[in-house]
Amino acid sequence: MAHAVISCLHANHAALEAVLADIDQQGIDTITCLGDLVGYGPQPNEVVELIRQRAIPTCQGCWDEDIIEGLNACDCSYPSQLAERRGHLAHQWTAEQLSEENKAFLASLPMSLRRDRLLFVHGSPNSQHEYLLPNMDAFAALERVETAGADTLFCGHTHHPYVRELRDGSIRVRVQEGVASGGPSVEREINLPVRRIINAGSVGEPRHGNTNATYVVHDEATDSVEIREVTYDVERTCRAIVESGLPAIFAWRLRHGFEYAERADDASHVCER
Amino acid sequence: MSQTLLISGPPGCGKTSWILNRLQNHRGPCGYLRLAGYPDEGLAQAPDGGIDLAYLQDQCPRLLDLTDLDQALAPRPEHLLALIELPQFQSPAESGLGGVDRRVIPQLEALHLRPDEHLHFGRDTALPRQDTLDFSSLQAWQRNLAGSVWDPASLSSFWFELVNGAYGDVYRAKALMNLPDGRAFFCNWMVSQEGSQFLPLQTIAPPDCRPERLSRLVVQGKDLDPGAIERTLADCLLSEALPHPSPAA
């Protein structure tokens, strides 16, 4: 059975419609959403309502959390003062626009979803704010999947779709215990399991070099993963950004395939708040 | 033997870079003068606001400012290389000194300057060939940034947006920008060349107070949106409390 995983919709209704149409066209009826339904984009209510209407199982993203709990991310999640000011502006606008019912829906979302040995999270199993980048330390990446008790971890948050397989891992250690046991040092080697991280990219705010929405399809029968790119009516969303009173620079950035705010430099940073 | 050169060319053709190169390669004393230029039909000359002189003086600390009347009246040092920069859109009708815009002559005479040679970018083969663009109308916009200090990461984002057209079709942008650690950068971009230059000034301002040196942004282009630039600037410049603490600290 093939299932689709979407993430980071960012209130971009045209992009979500196009992606859902692409999924429907393939006859796929299991969809999982990894959060960030809102933030920066102009149609937060429409996007939340479409996800609710389609009854798509969804876990909570960092924007979804911040909108209902007040700004929760620390300043370090923004790479610059400019990005932070724009982020706060988008936050305030979105919080004003979202209906109470839709806020309640976002508040009800779980931090993670699990189906057998598949785990679905927004950022990482540790935090909605942690970025699992494709080039992060391979042992640290494996640790995230392994500690969470999964074989395959689906995540989003980076807006960069990728499939990463970690295999043939081993670690040798020399262990020495202290006064209590007093024994000599012991050497041992452990073999690490094969694990996989699949990042679904972003429906509403691509960060992969062009304006296409991205998501992934996982075929469990063949265990294959396809990264899909979908064109959508970018101008429709850009017009809506300007008409809604959001900063015009958001439309310019979306139109050129640049994310609204670059991610923080320290990708491994976990917000302590 | 002293030499006085008049260098002209359209904005962004590389006059200042060429001049800096000549100044750095000259062993004797050097002087510099930047003339304002004259608006051509529909083409605004961007006021440079002293950016070029400030940058060249930083790079060549003993550079004489030829606008200084005291120096104009003093005997010229031997082997002086005097370079005069003149923004000029159109290629002169005549070659050599005959092509010098007559309007600049009285200014130069008042400063006791008489060019031995006139070189124009796009006309004279002694100068590097640049892709000078054909443009029909040009706006200029500038902002005095004296005392302003940039959040470095925000400067990088803003500059990226500026030169990639987020605030209008920018043909040329140059600036002197202060950073919280006391450094300043000469930022330079022209549409005909790939990439931006970010050149650190050699002089460092004390990091515990607002820098007093010249700081300015000059933009030339079409359909510029100064309001949007101003809004972004407001989000990029640091408020009081210097140096700005890094969030990671």
Place this chain on the structure above:
Amino acid sequence: MARWALISGLRGDLEVYEAIQEELRQTRRVDTLFVLGDVIGPARNCDALLSRLQQPRRGELQPQCLFGWWEDQLLAERGYRGGRRADALRLSQGETAVDALLQAVDPGHMGWLAELQFGFIELDCALLHASSATVEDSLGPDSSPLLLLDRLTRMEVNRLFTARSGQQFSIELTGGGIESQVRDLEGQRHQQQSVPKRQVIGIGAGVNYTIYDPGTDRFDFLTAGSRSQERARGFA
């Protein structure tokens, strides 16, 4: 270069602290004393020890202290951690333990406790109560090497000194590697990564403490008041 003494888990026991200070006074070339948290606990009144840490006697090493799990619980319960309370303690040891902890520390010490840091980075070593992940993370000789490597990687250090488990141990990562294959819209990339040579050292708790010589990378696991001192060799 002089040596470091690393202690933890005093839990209000001034006598043990004095015994360690006395040994350090006699042991030459120890110039820095790190106290990796858990200076308080619910079992006894901690005020005398807290006062001493803040005002060392003449001839004593000035302690450099971090907060540990017990300090974190107290700070939470006293409202220094936002909305969080001492839930972990309440869950594991009940309301009585929370009350006992509140009783064990005079509120006058809260300002000093609230100023304590989470960790120190010294040279290429991280000194932490637990790990870079949380103050609760108990690393020991049986911890998964993958987990240890992750904790070392997060801090970008070669050595991590930890105290939370209370055990004295050393785990050196000596070899191994992993293959990684990434596919994205640009294509496929293959990467081979080796296990870096790094080490996690458990410094012990209470009377058990550790001396570390950063110059030679040697450490000794010691027990205050014990003559039989086992020596462990660090890697050169």
